[in-house]
Amino acid sequence: MxxxxxxxxxxxxxxxxxxxxxxxxxxxxxxxxxxxxxxxxxxxxxxxxxxxxxxxxxxxxxxxxxxxxxxxxxxxxxxxxxxxxxxxxxxxxxxxxxxxxxxxxxxxxxxxxxxxxxxxxxxxxxxxxxxxxxxxxxxxxxxxxxxxxxxxxxxxxxxxxxxxxxxxxxxxxxxxxxxxxxxxxxxxxxxxxxxxxxxxxxxxxxxxxxxxxxxxxxxxxxxxxxxxxxxxxxxxxxxxxxxxxxxxxxxxxxxxxxxxxxxxxxxxxxxxxxxxxxxxxxxxxxxxxxxxxxxxxxxxxxxxxxxxxxxxxxxxxxxxxxxxxxxxxxxxxxxxxxxxxxxxxxxxxxxxxxxxxxxxxxxxxxxxxxxxxxxATLTYVRTPVGKTSAPLYSYFSLVADDPSVQVVSQAQTWYIKSMLKDTEYKNLPVLSAAAPFKAGGRGGADYYTDVPAGDIAIKNVADLYLYPNTVQAVVITGNQVKNWLEMSAGMFNQIDAGSRDATLLNTDFPSYNFDVIDGVTYEIDLSQPRKYDNDGQTINPHSNRIQKLQFDGKPIDPSQKFVVVTNNYRAGGGGKFPEIASDKVVFVAPDTNRDVIVRYIIEEGTINPSADSNWGFKPLPGTTAVFESGPKAKQYLAAVKGVKIEEAGDGTEGFALFRLVL
Missing domain, CATH: 3.60.21.10 (Metallo-dependent phosphatases)
Structure with a gap:
């Protein structure tokens, strides 16, 4: 040696x-x-x-x-x-x-x-x-x-x-x-x-x-x-x-x-x-x-x-x-x-x-x-695969329903419905879990997805989904869906009602663990403490940040079963989400999430990634919180749905500061 x-x-x-x-x-x-x-x-x-x-x-x-x-x-x-x-x-x-x-x-x-x-x-x-x-x-x-x-x-x-x-x-x-x-x-x-x-x-x-x-x-x-x-x-x-x-x-x-x-x-x-x-x-x-x-x-x-x-x-x-x-x-x-x-x-x-x-x-x-x-890589990433009718950006992906996360969920849902159509799970409702990968943080003030309307190339798909994860699906109950979202809500600090310009984001919580689940609607109550720590351990058992969780317009049934499509990292226990592990997996795809997004775009020709505002924050009158995003986020302020966001000056290390009005 x-x-x-x-x-x-x-x-x-x-x-x-x-x-x-x-x-x-x-x-x-x-x-x-x-x-x-x-x-x-x-x-x-x-x-x-x-x-x-x-x-x-x-x-x-x-x-x-x-x-x-x-x-x-x-x-x-x-x-x-x-x-x-x-x-x-x-x-x-x-x-x-x-x-x-x-x-x-x-x-x-x-x-x-x-x-x-x-x-x-x-x-x-x-x-x-x-x-x-x-x-x-x-x-x-x-x-x-x-x-x-x-x-x-x-x-x-x-x-x-x-x-x-x-x-x-x-x-x-x-x-x-x-x-x-x-x-x-x-x-x-x-x-x-x-x-x-x-x-x-x-x-x-x-x-x-x-x-x-x-x-x-x-x-x-x-x-x-x-x-x-x-x-x-x-x-x-x-x-x-x-x-x-x-x-x-x-x-x-x-x-x-x-x-x-x-x-x-x-x-x-x-x-x-x-x-x-x-x-x-x-x-x-x-x-x-x-x-x-x-x-x-x-x-x-x-x-x-x-x-x-x-x-x-x-x-x-x-x-x-x-x-x-x-x-x-x-x-x-x-x-x-x-x-x-x-x-x-x-x-x-x-x-x-x-x-x-x-x-x-x-x-x-x-x-x-x-x-x-x-x-050769430049040629590879510049190859067009389709079009988008609206911009794809992730500047507000941690504070509002977001088009860059939305298109991932749309592609995953499209794919898994086809894969499960002839299986025992074909009649179960399908939900999709996706998280923003490029959301600033340690990556810096330019570390965001920003794809203009028009042609989408492979480089844009790689930008939407950074990792070569493969698609997997789990079957879980409505109660486990709620706890999944409770874990994701660790992205936010607790905010006292009536406080002004409190710090919104928990910088110790990775953005890739902030899963948004599409197919249900819900609100996040920031006045309550987080239920789980970063390791998925219960620290506030009586906390219920996730409010008004509904499926098909009705309160979710805690015992109803759902197929949730995600990636191999999350389905295998990555992020330590409560009760989400390989024993819940019912489908392991041979395809990467990126490939699924490419195939979805090719199939659709032109995609419509507009966010459907299926989640938001519970109103807290008289309360504001601040967060950082890239300076280029300002151009998309008017397009954000479901929340009120204002400019709040300069942040640190090249970031811009924004105010969320709750």
């Missing part, structure tokens, strides 16, 4: 040539400068959640975007390498799916013998040392994933993904990948003496892939709890001679009490003896960073530590490069950490007017590596 590579110190010539885009001279990190005779500086660099964003280009909007792209991250990798005498580069997963280039490669182009995926081409150019897997690596199936990673010039590791049932001892699991690698490097200390160091890397994937991608993994794979796997393998790494152990954790940071098979387990991973540093991901956040991490015990978002150990989460789509700098000190025949710093360095900033300003230019070798696939 080892490889020896000479890592030579940066020469004066290479230092002078390592200039950032602003032409400022790159200076060595203080650890490289001050290292004593028995000390050496080691820089560890991370990318995470690239999601096939090799180019700084938003295929959904069909325009360049300065906040993304591995070609941009690559430019700061070059300059950041020049700041350190010794460095290694890792990727922390979710590189294979997430934009139309990923779908084009998987569904249109395919991977033939000898082909190398464009994201792997780009990573090979940059000289990665090791990578681990994220949950989205499994979206296209195991065979496809193995073909892709087979083209890499660096190893992939994963300690908690098995080929079959879990063994009694994690170390006896039949793993798809090596659980860890130990990279042996020659590093030069402050006196110029070369010594050998063994750096161990161990990788982890969220166990929830067995829910999220059950269609690809059932009967073929299994996952083990992250912390359980680490406790077994980290001592083995030490026995194998690792001086330093670095966890590549495609798992976020959650301050909740530890649970079995925890999705975001990095905080508790950091508590394991023997782990020295952690790279995290999955949550699309930045650590060390802002207020998102306030109040989490044993997490220091200023210093960048979990349980006192250096930790980084490097954003998403190439927005940041994660850096952990270690000042290492000889301890007998091995090395220990004497000091460290942690940082997530951005590829852009915002000026005083909140406009995005690129801090680096493209690295041309990366651009060239994926240029042909980029051009």
């Amino acid at each position: 080892s490889s020896i590579v000479d890592l030579h110190p940066i020469s004066r010539r290479s230092l002078l040539s390592g200039m950032v885009a602003t032409s400022a001279l790159v200076l060595l990190h203080p650890f490289s400068v001050r290292a004593a005779a028995n000390q050496a500086h080691l820089r560890l660099m991370e990318t995470t959640d690239i999601h096939v964003n090799v180019f700084p280009y938003d295929y959904y909007a069909d325009k360049p975007n300065d906040t993304m792209g591995l070609a941009r991250t690559a430019a700061i990798i070059d300059s950041i390498r020049a700041e350190a005498n010794n460095s290694l580069l890792i990727d922390n997963g979710d590189f294979l799916q997430g934009n139309p280039m990923g779908d084009y490669m998987a569904y249109e182009r395919g991977m033939k013998e000898g082909d190398i995926h464009p994201v792997i081409k780009a990573m090979n150019v940059l000289g990665y040392d090791v990578g681990t897997l994220g949950n989205h690596e499994f979206n296209y199936g195991l065979d496809y994933m193995f073909k892709v990673v087979g083209g890499s010039n660096f190893p992939y590791i994963c300690a908690n993904l098995t080929k079959g049932q879990l063994a009694s001892d994690p170390k006896r699991d039949d793993l798809f990948f090596k659980p860890y690698v130990i990279v042996e490097r020659k590093i030069r200390d402050g006196a110029g003496t070369e010594s050998l160091i063994k750096i161990g890397f161990i990788g982890f994937v969220p166990p929830q892939i067995m829910l999220w991608d059950i269609k690809n993994l059932e009967g073929k794979a299994q996952t083990r709890d992250i912390v359980e796997a680490a406790k077994a393998w980290v001592p083995a790494m030490k026995e194998d001679g690792a001086d330093i152990v670095v966890a590549l954790s495609h798992s976020g940071i959650d301050g909740a009490a530890p649970t079995e098979r925890m999705e975001n387990a990095s905080l508790y991973l950091a508590g394991i003896d023997g782990i020295d540093a952690i790279f995290t991901g999955h949550q699309h956040l930045v650590f060390p960073g802002p207020k998102s991490w306030d109040g989490i015990a044993n997490a220091d978002p200023l210093k960048g530590t979990l349980s006192g150990k250096p930790t980084v989460m490097a954003g998403f789509w190439g927005s940041h490069l994660g850096l952990i700098d270690l000042l290492l000190e000889r301890d007998g025949n091995s090395w220990k950490i004497a000091d460290f710093t942690a940082e997530a360095r951005s590829i852009y900033h915002r000026d005083d007017k909140k406009k995005v300003v690129a801090d680096v230019a493209d690295k041309q070798e990366v651009i060239e590596a994926a240029k042909a696939e980029h051009q």
Whole structure:
């Protein structure tokens, strides 16, 4: 599990040539400068959640975007390498799916013998040392994933993904990948003496892939709890001679009490003896960073530590490069950490007017590596499939019935009625659950669907539905429909009647869990507390935010059965909605939700996505609440039905502020 590579110190010539885009001279990190005779500086660099964003280009909007792209991250990798005498580069997963280039490669182009995926081409150019897997690596199936990673010039590791049932001892699991690698490097200390160091890397994937991608993994794979796997393998790494152990954790940071098979387990991973540093991901956040991490015990978002150990989460789509700098000190025949710093360095900033300003230019070798696939993807996403009679936008999708969600529900309902017409469920009423995927939030002020009336291309369908989920249907009762909506209503903060400009949206609640159910009508009473927390646990059992829930113009019968069409993520238990799990599934489609939308549009020729206002808020006289949306939302204010919304000034980070009159 080892490889020896000479890592030579940066020469004066290479230092002078390592200039950032602003032409400022790159200076060595203080650890490289001050290292004593028995000390050496080691820089560890991370990318995470690239999601096939090799180019700084938003295929959904069909325009360049300065906040993304591995070609941009690559430019700061070059300059950041020049700041350190010794460095290694890792990727922390979710590189294979997430934009139309990923779908084009998987569904249109395919991977033939000898082909190398464009994201792997780009990573090979940059000289990665090791990578681990994220949950989205499994979206296209195991065979496809193995073909892709087979083209890499660096190893992939994963300690908690098995080929079959879990063994009694994690170390006896039949793993798809090596659980860890130990990279042996020659590093030069402050006196110029070369010594050998063994750096161990161990990788982890969220166990929830067995829910999220059950269609690809059932009967073929299994996952083990992250912390359980680490406790077994980290001592083995030490026995194998690792001086330093670095966890590549495609798992976020959650301050909740530890649970079995925890999705975001990095905080508790950091508590394991023997782990020295952690790279995290999955949550699309930045650590060390802002207020998102306030109040989490044993997490220091200023210093960048979990349980006192250096930790980084490097954003998403190439927005940041994660850096952990270690000042290492000889301890007998091995090395220990004497000091460290942690940082997530951005590829852009915002000026005083909140406009995005690129801090680096493209690295041309990366651009060239994926240029042909980029051009093919542009052709792919620009292919028209039909027309829409009205604009499709998601600026108000969290506060009003919305055309971008409406068309998804229309397509799902059209599809499932056809699929079930000759089954035992043909006479059950059909409801459709859909959520907005592009609704601002962490994606930024431009992260919204905005398709004008007229032609609809594949890029627009991908914009409506970001993920390659497949259609599934569940059969549930009217009472379970209500609880589904109660869970969705966690999107909103409790608002006191009569209050003015209270904050409406719960920023800890993901927009993709805000399901709107079409086929029923209902109101949401914001004066009541949420019934469930984000994990689907009852916290206010007597709360009833969902009011006037009706089917066919009458109060819903709690015991009546309904078919609810949704996606494999939700039907399999994703989002932890009460009583919604795989045991309720009655139909598993071979088609993705995106494909269903395309086929629906082709069938209809011209679609009418106008929202039917089947849901809204219970009136609270004298009450207003505020929320943020993209500045372009203003042009659609007059078209919003069922609610009264006013402009309320500027928001933060480029957003605009709006007022909901209740």
